[in-house]
Amino acid sequence: MKIVIDAYGGDYAPLEIVKGAITSVNLLDDVNIVLTGKKDEITSILKEYGYTGDRIDILDADEVITNEDAPTSAIRTKKNSSLVVGLNALKENDDIVGLISAGSTGAVLTGGLFVVGRMEGVLRPALAPTLPTITGGKTMLIDCGANVDCKSEYLEQFAIMGSIYMKSMLGIENPRVGLLNIGAEDKKGNALTHEAFEKLKAIKDINFIGNVEARELLSGTVDVVVSDGFAGNVALKATEGAVLNLMKLIKTEVKEGSLLNKIGAGMLKGVFKDIKNKMDYNKLGGSPFLGVNKIVLKTHGTSKAETIYSCVKQVVDIHNSHFIEKLKEGINANA
């Protein structure tokens, strides 16, 4: 299968993106990559890293969309940007199954929506990262910022889309779906969650376990957490910030601590490294943009080659799990 990668999105583009593409074709037999971006530069990186095969194609694109660009106008006006060229290739070629970009989140979402297109029946596609839990599993948080002002009908579909993804991709028989709220009791929340609670309760095809609090995001007690994109993004970033800041604090305390503390920390080096790897969801792959016609994966701006390779594997898995077809069925069944 073919996967297109925006070679000029992200802080380490194009070098790390191209290296990720090389790693992907080296390690995955059935994958071909299409890189979009400045052809000469990409060619010379491929050469520099000794890639002489024929499984990486390049689509020339001389513009770049940055985080400073307003997403909607950038998608409209920068027709020859690496992202828009990639999205068009995805849309127009049946043999390209998905797109990966580490570029501007707003541009990837806007482009996904307007170029690749909303799946029939889907009200609002949603950005849905999966977070690693302390029990070794994963929890999906949907939506994380694609829709900042939501109606309860959107949340209803987020629940369905998230449930199908976790079932399809992780083989969870009956994913536990929770509604992000400020308390676990049924009556808690604001106008939106009150409405959404009743709608989620009424969906036959999902295992709705009621309201969940943001403190459960890492605890492994829920598989899909449904939220409007504003609160979801806040929950994601608060979690991310707390983990990073706590690790930083441990480091500082050890540094300022006794010699015994320093020796102790040395003995725990492996443990800390392991935890850092486990909790860094950015390394584990990208966030799928669920509800568009093809697979669109947004990965973190700081993605390096290893993460790009994880993303390619993720697209392969999504494709092989027939997620898009299952999602279409699920949306129809609940229309």
Add this chain to the structure above:
Amino acid sequence: MKIVIDAYGGDYAPLEIVKGAITSVNLLDDVNIVLTGKKDEITSILKEYGYTGDRIDILDADEVITNEDAPTSAIRTKKNSSLVVGLNALKENDDIVGLISAGSTGAVLTGGLFVVGRMEGVLRPALAPTLPTITGGKTMLIDCGANVDCKSEYLEQFAIMGSIYMKSMLGIENPRVGLLNIGAEDKKGNALTHEAFEKLKAIKDINFIGNVEARELLSGTVDVVVSDGFAGNVALKATEGAVLNLMKLIKTEVKEGSLLNKIGAGMLKGVFKDIKNKMDYNKLGGSPFLGVNKIVLKTHGTSKAETIYSCVKQVVDIHNSHFIEKLKEGINANA
């Protein structure tokens, strides 16, 4: 000064609450405590712990409001509950300066609003905990759940109230006020934050530093984070959950790790304990309910005697800083 404490609110009531009251009068010379609740039981605890002084009074109240009670109807119907008796005492006695409760958050907020009353000019009082930052400071998050559906005018006042509190209580000259949002850029956010951004920018008396992301809550880069109560509560609980879960994960990894890991962890015991104490904002005191006529402090349901004592000190500090008077002035000046 006199402070009233709801002796029947919280998981460890009445024992730990009464013990906290005894500690408070032992350690703080100028404080008298009024405990509300079942007089006989409180009397026998005081006796058991050898308190024979005259600086703890008891107001008899034989009912208890629980977390299962609907707040509004509980405040209306349980007139003889420890909370309502305490709130009435606070309202009616000039020499009582504040109330502390570890009971149902909803009941404390509803009771604070309807019994103690909204300060003139305040649109919506807000619950505003301060979180310990990794730089050793504190960041206030306002609102954390009192107002789940907000207008931008409310957020405008949250900014003013939070700024006055941090200036008054922590002596921060010009507190940095940020708007909780899903990105740091000016144009980010939903309908509410777009409106609130313009309003906050226009307030002369505050040092508005723009949008802040939830990942900055613990980093010490902002003094007051303004939010609607839903997103604020989500941010607070996500942060809390991430810290707790990460500490739990470290414990598990060490337990399942090598002997070397275990020895290392032993050497770091002091560091971990220190961090746990530093990051556990529940131990540091309570969350003030800002914008009501007197000092109302909600402390965590799991509060033990030590936390109750911290809360008493906090009420003393708020009172001595003339916060209520300064807040009235600030609200008038920005009306």
